[in-house]
Amino acid sequence: MAKITEDHVLQALSQVNDPDLGRDLVSLDFVTQLHLDDQAIALTVKLTSAVSPHAVALEQSIRAALAPIAGTRTVAVQFAADPPAGGEKTPNIKYILGVGAGKGGVGKSTVAVNLAVTLAQLGAKVGLLDADIYGPSVPIMLGLRDYKPAVNAKRKIEPAQAHGIKAISMGFMVDAQTAVAWRGPMVGRAVTQLVEDVDWGELDFLIVDLPPGTGDIILSLCQAIPLSGAVVVSTPQDVAFADVLRAVKMFSMLKVDVVGLVENMAYFRAPDTQKDYEIFGNSAATIQCPQYGIELLGRLPLDMAVSPNADAGRPIVAAEKSSNQADLYRTIAARVASRLAVLVDQKTSLAEVGKDFFGQRPAQ
Ligand SMILES: Nc1ncnc2c1ncn2[C@@H]1O[C@H](COP(=O)(O)OP(=O)(O)OP(=O)(O)O)[C@@H](O)[C@H]1O
Ligand SMILES: [Mg+2]
Known part of the structure; x- marks a missing residue:
């Protein structure tokens, strides 16, 4: 079986977009765990919400992207809901x-x-x-x-x-x-x-x-x-x-x-x-x-x-x-x-851009 590395897996996953945010899983840093051996590729992917209408479709896209490199390895995809943290006063x-x-x-x-x-x-x-x-x-x-x-x-x-x-x-x-x-x-x-x-x-x-x-x-x-x-x-x-x-x-x-x-x-x-x-x-x-x-x-x-x-x-x-x-x-x-x-991702991204630009977060 062809030898593959984590980089190959990540490269394949960079072809898959988060359906809500429209950006790829790797640049979003949404692949939180990755395990690779001769038998299996196992990964955990972040979801933007605890109620994601896209989880099934996203799993299909991930499997399709990994199919060409997986060979006979099984592919296991797990999702972990990890929306952005709440505000200062209500972190939970x-x-x-x-x-x-x-x-x-x-x-x-x-x-x-x-x-x-x-x-x-x-x-x-x-x-x-x-x-x-x-x-x-x-x-x-x-x-x-x-x-x-x-x-x-x-x-x-x-x-x-x-x-x-x-x-x-x-x-x-x-x-x-x-x-x-x-x-x-x-x-x-x-x-x-x-x-x-x-x-x-x-x-x-x-x-x-x-x-x-x-x-x-x-x-x-x-x-x-x-x-x-x-x-x-x-x-x-x-x-x-x-x-x-x-x-x-x-x-x-x-x-x-x-x-x-x-x-x-x-x-x-x-x-x-x-x-x-x-x-x-x-x-x-x-x-x-x-x-x-x-x-x-x-x-x-x-x-x-x-x-x-x-x-x-x-x-x-x-x-x-x-x-x-x-x-x-x-x-x-x-x-x-x-x-x-x-909406929250757009706000966060804007704040991040502002941070780079002004050297600090702009006032909310
Ligand atoms: N889709 C619906 N079909 C039938 N009855 C409805 C429907 N939606 C609301 N109602 C009924 O209409 C009434 C008004 O609804 P509700 O109390 O939710 O409105 P509200 O906008 O919260 O009112 P308020 O401004 O008084 O707070 C209630 O008796 C409710 O059961
Ligand atoms: Mg009411």
Whole structure:
């Protein structure tokens, strides 16, 4: 059998690109372990996210690239999720994702809860922070109405656990009547505490259900929480797209990348025939997103099973795991994970370029 060295293997792997980042595995330094002998080539490759929709395809590309040099050796590929480290204050949390909207009632909380549970079902470690001081609905949606958070032995606030995720809500800490009278800075401080003083442990994703609108409270919140990105939720009635654009503008002012848009209650799927009815006419999001360079992460139908299940503490993706809603949420979750990996990589690369150029990291 032809003698090969580690260099041959790395040369072959330099033909394989990470599907999210579009650069090759070797220059990304993503091959973390390599073992080579006459019987086997065994390698460990980094994934940008704990939920990688591309792992299967990536393994196929790696095998195809190694086939010409492997001979009769077996090829063993292992993946290790190793997203970038979290921020200074939250080193154990890889990505913090806000879910917001220009206005209320569009399904932010529904999307935040179901996205969080879906990411957990796909294998990620997930926390959910309900930062909506006006109408915290996570306690109801997760069946945690009576949860009373306590301080644990580590002197941290113990989050609730439900449907595979950890969760904390402003609603656990203060009653809505009191909190509504708070000004922005107070809300900012309270939420900072929920991010930093809750015993989240290691998290791949912390999903934050933001209050509606673009006013003082949400500005303070976004300044208090080091968001890696934000998902905007909309409904199709807003043909002018005005609320979406207001939310996108607010996030860009705050230097928070918009990961994409979820159009909720976008059409009606009849439960008896499974036929789809575009009851609001053409989809505003489908037409307008490309014009504004916004990624359309998915369109979720109005579904009669969503609300009663949510009121009973069962997110639809947990109540009906093989439903159409659950499928759509899996697609959205995979897109979110990919987009976050790309956005954070771009930011890091820019900071690295800046470091070389200025001799130090530019101010964030
Ligand atoms: N796709 C859907 N199909 C059917 N009902 C839905 C869907 N999405 C959300 N709902 C229902 O619509 C109502 C509003 O949703 P939700 O509370 O998630 O909105 P919100 O944007 O968080 O509202 P708020 O601004 O009050 O926080 C809830 O009763 C929820 O169960
Ligand atoms: Mg809500």
